[in-house]
Amino acid sequence: MTSTNQTRNPVGGVSAPPTGLRPAGRPSVRSAETRRKWYEIIGLTTPAIVVYVMFVLVPMGFAFYYSLFRWRGVGPPTDYVGFDNYVLAFQDPIFLDALRNNAIIVFGSLLVQGPIALGVALLLNRSFRGRTVFRLLAFVPYVLAEVTVGIMWKLILTDNGTFDALLRAVGLGGLVQAWLADLDLVIWTLLFILTWKYVGFAIILLLAGLSNVPQELNEAASIDGASWWQIQRHVTLPLLGPTIRIWMFLSMIGSLQVFDVIWVTSVPAVRSLGASATMATYMVDNGFFARLWGYGNAVAVILFVISFVAALLFQRFLLRRDIQGAITRRAN
């Protein structure tokens, strides 16, 4: 994204001439000026760097250290076990279930939310009366707290609850299921809830991207006789590529560490059997609540490495194209 920003803002500081080239006065003035500049740079960035390093990077380093011990969290860790915690995790069928569930959520979210969000964004990008209200309503699920969403759907989907009553009322009583207790079904129910919750985020991003598509292009295409569908397919969609890929990236990272909705909605007993566990709930259940701190930290490192590798691969193979695209478009 770095180079994208640079090419996009040729006016800003990015293309500013180096200080040395400025027509400055005597060397002593210039060196005082340079020193001053460095004071400002250091003074302004240090608070952000300190907070960021201390609360984001340092803990991750500690996670790796703790993961090498069998440790209940009291006193300093002393029982060094090497990589045993990692071996244990990959031998635990519950953790493997959690991995599988994360995979379902990552790919399920991309495959289901993407097309829905694209359709809704194109719809809400048309100009019609009341569009603002419809946009607001479509964003509602995304604004709600994860906890609120979890409790809401838990109440709706509970056994013989509202949803089952609605199904029976329209004569589909045969479809009634134990939505949140059936071990094979629960992960799909959760995927549905997550989709309902997060599709609004994709819509917001896509609408922001759509508003960057120059109106003139649509007009030119329509003057050439293109239909609305043809314009969307051949003009709008290609220009939305970068936005779609950024959303895919954010969605993937979010799905890998999903916790809140799963934790609140799923029954603990079902979660402990693995049917509705994710890496993050497994980590908190074992590390924090069962006080297996060394083991929990090993799971944290696994979660981190998986997310990081996925992110790097994604950057390497998909986001790079955006940067190239930005440069070629500029050259035109």
Place this chain on the structure above:
Amino acid sequence: MTANAVLSPPDKRRPVQWSNPITYGLALAVAAVSIAPVVYVIVGGFRTTPQIVANPAGLPDPWVWDNYARVLTQSNFWKQAFNSGVIALGTTLGVVLLGVCAAFVLARYTFRGREVLYTFFTLGLLFPAGAAILPLYLMLRDLSLINSYYAVILPQIAFSLPLTIVILRPFLAAVPRELEDAAAIDGSGRLGFLWRILLPLSRPALVTVGILAFVASWNAFLLPLLVLGDANLHTLPLGVQNFSSQYTSDTAGILAFTSLAMLPALLFFTFAEKQIVGGLQGAVKG
């Protein structure tokens, strides 16, 4: 073509191939799916638990205000709303302050290592914040910060910084250099330029990052769950979760509590929606 666009009436600028009823039909369907569960929760709060058990999908008959009154007067709702407010405000102020300072340097100073520093911050976007929650808890415990507002505010500032800097930098960089030179001629230094010209000009972006940080903090669950064991410091998400697991049989009460808890975020977002979409444009531009 420009002339054509100017001369033609606005409603003819786009070809409308669909008949409008279809557009409205689809938009209504989207809206219904989005808000039906929310409406159910709010309306359900006006029923009694026996009513809900007897007919889970029915309407209130009669409407009762008791659940809402009970939550507002007898539960910890106000205390928890206050805690959420303090933490969200503290987080927002911290993120905007630290984010602006760092983004300003990254946008308008030329120096060795600038891109390295920017990449360093953007790494945080690749970084699953949730993964570090256990060691973060241990560190906060060693710093004796557990059960204090800081235990939530400081890490949340750190989590929000990368996105804040990514959104702010292009905005701050896009202000023409001529303005900076003009300010210099008028005798204001770089910091005066930041304060008097750059910040007012980039207010939309500031509001956007502020809102994103505020809503993220207001809705946060995992971090407060671990570090705020003291019930007096509980935030609303913790309160909702506790209420629902403590009074499992009081379905109507849970519905009312949940409705009241989501109201602030809904109102806040209603006022700020335009800002968010506008502010994100810079960030998602290809």
